[in-house]
Amino acid sequence: MALVTINGVSVRGISAAVPRKILDNTTAKGPDGADLERVVRSIGINQRRMAADDQCTSDMCVAAAAPLLAELGWDPAEINAVVLVTQTGDYQAPASACIIQHRLGLPLNALAFDVTLGCSGYIYGLYIVSSLMATGLLKRALLMAGETAVRGYSDRDMGGWLLNGDAGTVTALELNPDADPMTFDLNTDGSGAQHILSPLGSRHRLTEQSLVYEDVGNGNWRRPIDARLNGMEVFAFAMKRVPETVNAVLSATGLAKDDIDWFVFHQASHMILEFLRKKIGIPAEKMPYSLDEYGNTSSATIPLTIVSRLKEAVTTGKNRLLLTGFGVGLSWGTAQITVDRIVCPDIVEI
Amino acid sequence: MSIEKFIEDLRASIDTADDAWLQKLTPDTQYQDLPEWDSLAFLCVLALLDSSYGVEAKAETVRKCKTIADLYALTAKA
Numbered sequence: 239m240a241l242v243t244i245n246g247v248s249v250r251g252i253s254a255a256v257p258r259k260i261l262d263n264t265t266a267k268g269p270d271g272a273d274l275e276r277v278v279r280s281i282g283i284n285q286r287r288m289a290a291d292d293q294c295t296s297d298m299c300v301a302a303a304a305p306l307l308a309e310l311g312w313d314p315a316e317i318n319a320v321v322l323v324t325q326t327g328d329y330q331a332p333a334s335a336c337i338i339q340h341r342l343g344l345p346l347n348a349l350a351f352d353v354t355l356g357c358s359g360y361i362y363g364l365y366i367v368s369s370l371m372a373t374g375l376l377k378r379a380l381l382m383a384g385e386t387a388v389r390g391y392s393d394r395d396m397g398g399w400l401l402n403g404d405a406g407t408v409t410a411l412e413l414n415p416d417a418d419p420m421t422f423d424l425n426t427d428g429s430g431a432q433h434i435l436s437p438l439g440s441r442h443r444l445t446e447q448s449l450v451y452e453d454v455g456n457g458n459w460r461r462p463i464d465a466r467l468n469g470m471e472v473f474a475f476a477m478k479r480v481p482e483t484v485n486a487v488l489s490a491t492g493l494a495k496d497d498i499d500w501f502v503f504h505q506a507s508h509m510i511l512e513f514l515r516k517k518i519g520i521p522a523e524k525m526p527y528s529l530d531e532y533g534n535t536s537s538a539t540i541p542l543t544i545v546s547r548l549k550e551a552v553t554t555g556k557n558r559l560l561l562t563g564f565g566v567g568l569s570w571g572t573a574q575i576t577v578d579r580i581v582c583p584d585i586v587e588i
Numbered sequence: 589m590s591i592e593k594f595i596e597d598l599r600a601s602i603d604t605a606d607d608a609w610l611q612k613l614t615p616d617t618q619y620q621d622l623p624e625w626d627s628l629a630f631l632c633v634l635a636l637l638d639s640s641y642g643v644e645a646k647a648e649t650v651r652k653c654k655t656i657a658d659l660y661a662l663t664a665k666a
Contacts, residue, residue, distance in 0.1 A: 280628055474644075477638050
């Protein structure tokens with residue numbers, strides 16, 4: 239899509255919830271007992287959170303919404319839309335956003351739907367919600383981004399298992415005639431769809447064979463239902479496409495890298511992010527990381543990084559943010575937004 | 589730029605547990621057959637090609653390079 243600018247919509251607050259259960263990568267061993275220290279150092283993920291068996295994406299998002307709405311002083315009856323970005327909804331149907339509409343007590347005439355994107359999903363979600371609001375028909379809306387991705391990977395396949403974490407986030411948006419513009423660049427290349435794939439669905443239905451572990455090489459085992467990730471292809475994709483989208487948005491806004499306070503990137507892996515940071519020329523102190531503590535939480539990484547690493551900055555002053563997501567799809571995009579003293583409650587543990 | 593310099597760059601770039609194998613690399617080494625060659629080494633090569641040689645190689649392109657000399661040939665196309 240061409241670059242697009244949305245006016246008249248402000249982010250008012252961001253919140254996040256994570257499960258209590260911690261998975262410790264620093265003591266993890268491969269399925270064949272191999273030492274994983276070098277791999278863990280490379281991906282930069284020391285620990286991550288995993289949802290309990292009875293916890294779903296909606297549970298984390300609803301938990302994150304409570305303190306956010308309380309601090310904003312927003313009455314649920316005055317919220318006009320809830321959009322959930324997730325690839326791990328509670329059910330195949332209905333959309334989890336419908337369940338969330340009911341649980342939060344949003345009015346019956348609220349829009350509620352899911353968007354099935356992952357790593358780029360927060361950027362797409364911001365665009366979808368803000369462009370709907372810019373019609374003037376929606377005054378307040380909640381953009382949620384959350385995943386229970388961990389259970390989708392085989393714990394005997396180190397190509398994916400060590401990376402993922404679970405989290406739910408909420409971003410509150412409001413019509414505001416004085417809002418700073420939001421500028422977006424959104425892209426897709428479905429020729430790489432197989433590089434990050436969670437196969438269970440209409441094409442690959444559940445059978446007895448779906449649950450049988452198979453040797454996939456390098457000592458790793460997974461079942462046909464388990465998600466798989468081709469790290470090499472994703473790395474090659476990211477190193478080409480991410481600098482393009484970042485530079486496209488900087489050029490469109492007329493902003494220099496020095497004008498951006500924080501570059502918040504999808505938390506893919508430390509190795510990819512450091513490569514991209516150096517290639518684009520971003521100072522280390524302007525690029526926060528949260529993957530060391532929470533892993534790659536897919537659509538939730540960008541808001542989770544803001545809440546966990548930038549709380550003081552975003553709650554006390556005006557900050558220009560450049561947000562970039564890239565991955566499953568393949569899909570990628572960048573948003574330049576400005577946040578001014580937003581509400582940012584402490585992370586909720588459930 | 590010589591292939592010797594390219595091999596030096598590989599030695600400096602590849603993150604590996606024991607770098608003895610890197611010291612033995614020659615233009616004819618079939619590196620993907622070495623037991624120490626792994627996905628992390630692969631990523632390091634992709635990053636090196638891009639950052640030092642301006643080559644945005646697809647993973648499949650690198651996978652088809654059997655020897656170090658084949659990898660080096662990619663840099664001539666930049």
